[in-house]
Amino acid sequence: MAATASANSLTSTFLPRQGVYGSSHQSIQLRTQKFARKAGSGTITAKFELQPPPYPMDALEPHMSSRTFEFHWGKHHRAYVDNLNKQINGTELDGKTLEDLILVTYNKGAPLPAFNNAAQAWNHQFFWESMKPNGGGEPSGELLELINRDFGSYDTFVKEFKAAAATQFGSGWAWLAYKPEEKKLAVVKTPNAENPLVLGYTPLLTIDVWEHAYYLDFQNRRPDYISIFMEKLVSWEAVSSRLKAATA
Amino acid sequence: MSWCCCNSVCTSSSRQLLATSDLSSIPSRVSNVGLKQKRSLCGVPKVFAYYGLKTPPYKLDALEPYMSQKMLEVHWGEHHCGYVEALNKQLEKNDMLYGCTMDELIKVTYNNGNPLPEFGVAAQVWNHDFFWESMKPGGGDMPKLGLLQLIEKDFGSFTNFKEKFIEAALTLFGSGWIWLVLNREEKRLAIIKTSNAVNPLVWNDIPLIGLDLWEHAYYLDYKVTHSSSFLLSAKRFFLMCLSLFPLFSQNDKANYVNVFMNHLVSWDVALGRMARAQAFVNLGEPKIPVA
Numbered sequence: 198m199a200a201t202a203s204a205n206s207l208t209s210t211f212l213p214r215q216g217v218y219g220s221s222h223q224s225i226q227l228r229t230q231k232f233a234r235k236a237g238s239g240t241i242t243a244k245f246e247l248q249p250p251p252y253p254m255d256a257l258e259p260h261m262s263s264r265t266f267e268f269h270w271g272k273h274h275r276a277y278v279d280n281l282n283k284q285i286n287g288t289e290l291d292g293k294t295l296e297d298l299i300l301v302t303y304n305k306g307a308p309l310p311a312f313n314n315a316a317q318a319w320n321h322q323f324f325w326e327s328m329k330p331n332g333g334g335e336p337s338g339e340l341l342e343l344i345n346r347d348f349g350s351y352d353t354f355v356k357e358f359k360a361a362a363a364t365q366f367g368s369g370w371a372w373l374a375y376k377p378e379e380k381k382l383a384v385v386k387t388p389n390a391e392n393p394l395v396l397g398y399t400p401l402l403t404i405d406v407w408e409h410a411y412y413l414d415f416q417n418r419r420p421d422y423i424s425i426f427m428e429k430l431v432s433w434e435a436v437s438s439r440l441k442a443a444t445a
Numbered sequence: 446m447s448w449c450c451c452n453s454v455c456t457s458s459s460r461q462l463l464a465t466s467d468l469s470s471i472p473s474r475v476s477n478v479g480l481k482q483k484r485s486l487c488g489v490p491k492v493f494a495y496y497g498l499k500t501p502p503y504k505l506d507a508l509e510p511y512m513s514q515k516m517l518e519v520h521w522g523e524h525h526c527g528y529v530e531a532l533n534k535q536l537e538k539n540d541m542l543y544g545c546t547m548d549e550l551i552k553v554t555y556n557n558g559n560p561l562p563e564f565g566v567a568a569q570v571w572n573h574d575f576f577w578e579s580m581k582p583g584g585g586d587m588p589k590l591g592l593l594q595l596i597e598k599d600f601g602s603f604t605n606f607k608e609k610f611i612e613a614a615l616t617l618f619g620s621g622w623i624w625l626v627l628n629r630e631e632k633r634l635a636i637i638k639t640s641n642a643v644n645p646l647v648w649n650d651i652p653l654i655g656l657d658l659w660e661h662a663y664y665l666d667y668k669v670t671h672s673s674s675f676l677l678s679a680k681r682f683f684l685m686c687l688s689l690f691p692l693f694s695q696n697d698k699a700n701y702v703n704v705f706m707n708h709l710v711s712w713d714v715a716l717g718r719m720a721r722a723q724a725f726v727n728l729g730e731p732k733i734p735v736a
Contacts, residue, residue: 268668313618366565367620367641367659389619408620408660413668417523417661 244286245295245318247278250325257330260429265413273409274321281314295319296394303395316390320370323392324405329432336433340440347382354384355427358404361386362423368407373436374398375443399443402436495533496547496570498526501577508582511708516666524661525573532566539563547571548646555647568642572622575644575655581711588712592653592719595728599634606636607706613638614702617658625654625715627722632729651722653715656705663701 250270255263281298285291290298290311299319302312335351336344348354354373362371365386372385374393382401385393393400404410404426411422501521506514536542542550542563551571554564587603588596600606606625613636614623621640628635628650637645645652 272668369619409664412661412664416519417527 244282245278247275248322250328252330257328257332257430260414260425261328262414265410268413269405269409270321270325274318277314277317277321281311281318284311284314299392299394303391313390316392316395319394320390320392320403321405323400324370324403326435327402327404327432328426328430329435332430332432333428334431334433336436338437339444340433340437343382343440354382357384359420359423359427362404362406363420365406371404371406372398372400373402374400375440377443380444399439401439401443402431495536496529498529499574499577503582508580508709511704512580513666516663519665520657520661521573521577525570528566528569528573532563532570535563535566551644551646555643565642568644571646572642572644572655572657575652576622576657578714579654579656579711580705580709581713583708584711585706585708586712588715590716592712592716595634595719606634610636611699611702611706614656614658615699620659622658623656624652626650626652627719627726629726632726651718651726653718653722654710656702656710658698658702663697667697667701667704 247270250266254266254270257266285293285298290301293301295315295318298311298315302309302315304312335341341351344351344354348357358371358373361384365371365388367388369386369388370392372387372393374383374385374396375381376383376398378397383398385396385398387393392403404423406419406423411419415422415425498521501517505517505521508517542553545553547567547570550567551564554561554567556564587593593603596603596606600609610623610625617623617638617640619640621638622644624637624639624645626635626637626645627633634653635650637650639645644655
């Protein structure tokens with residue numbers, strides 16, 4: 198497997214990638230796929246790569262510690278990607294984009310074995326890109342207009358989002374998503390590895406509420422983690438550009 | 446599973462408390478038993494007893510180094526306590542659920558697979574009580590007597606059972622629990638994995654051992670340490686050296702589950718539970734020796 202630069206040195210500063218905030222979920226597939234030619238056999242296998250977050254691991258301190266990143270990205274996310282590659286290698290799922298893989302393996306609610314790893318690989322990348330150093334604040338522009346239109350006010354949206362994240366029992370995620378058919382925003386909570394892609398929605402923002410996401414920093418104080426996420430970590434630029442891509 | 450809850454009703458005339466269950470039946474290990482008085486709408490006082498947080502049957506440092514005191518302080522003192530408090534708050538709003546035993550509360554709120562809001566917290570209170578009691582200092586080793594015989598009968602061997610139990614634990618995705626149960630209908634032992642708060646009571650099976658696989662159960666003690674990482678802080682290095690874990694595997698969950706089986710699980714308690722279960726499940730004719 199082609200080594201990612203950051204694989205072994207967990208403290209390296211990650212170079213900010215171009216166009217991260219300008220990406221819709223479509224372009225994630227391009228970054229996570231890498232084709233490697235096996236020596237001698239002439240076979241092309243597609244392997245997903247673990248991409249680093251678009252900021253150094255200590256960039257979100259003190260709100261999300263570098264220690265959390267060490268485990269959350271360096272172990273959990275890495276394991277999902279590695280295990281996914283193992284599961285699809287040599288099967289008919291090999292060569293698909295990550296989004297296609299998620300939809301195919303979701304299998305309309307009767308998920309195939311690769312679904313969990315595929316979805317979690319996607320979810321985590323989406324999550325890192327939903328945050329930024331000196332994040333938080335409030336959205337603006339078209340995003341704020343839509344939030345006001347569909348939730349009444351920004352504060353109401355925040356309340357609903359926080360409640361969804363706090364009441365997702367067990368492991369899961371909370372999302373702000375765009376429903377393309379109704380052309381409306383919605384707050385959605387999903388268990389375990391599920392995400393709004395399988396519902397036909399376009400995800401705009403997510404927070405990971407698996408315990409591993411906040412345990413080192415907050416132990417069982419999930420509401421505090423959620424508040425800090427909203428106040429200090431959310432990247433409204435990322436959300437806005439995702440919305441732009443979704444409504445284009 | 447012992448619990449504390451009593452229902453009291455006042456007669457409007459005498460304003461005296463008529464306890465429908467005896468307060469002296471509350472087990473002595475229960476702490477935080479609260480009796481609160483509330484005025485009902487017509488001014489007649491109603492007394493409610495709330496569920497209390499039971500202490501584990503050992504001191505919080507008794508499971509070191511396999512389960513740290515810090516881990517127990519957080520897991521029992523914050524998570525388990527949080528579930529108890531949340532349950533009490535919810536029951537305050539829902540008169541219909543008063544008077545249930547904990548087992549009944551779980552079945553009723555499970556609602557045949559469409560759980561009511563109270564189910565999650567009620568089941569988690571029970572699950573954690575069961576979990577603390579499924580462990581003991583100096584645990585692990587092997588079951589004995591009838592339980593060992595039953596395990597050998599239903600799994601082939603204890604080794605095979607242990608492998609299957611660990612495999613089930615490692616293949617559980619998300620939060621949940623692993624159980625060794627006595628299946629009432631089939632009259633045999635089985636390993637069951639459940640998600641979130643679900644437990645075998647809802648299917649009327651009899652649990653013998655329970656293992657918490659929510660991440661909070663092992664995250665503080667069993668995080669992985671990459672051998673290639675240069676980031677080991679002095680404190681972590683010190684803790685690593687102190688640690689008596691035989692294997693420093695890359696998989697924290699596997700480590701936790703193995704340690705549970707090898708050093709924590711209380712087969713004595715499981716044997717007791719099985720003995721009680723035999724009052725409800727006929728496991729076959731007793732062998733009467735032929736003279």
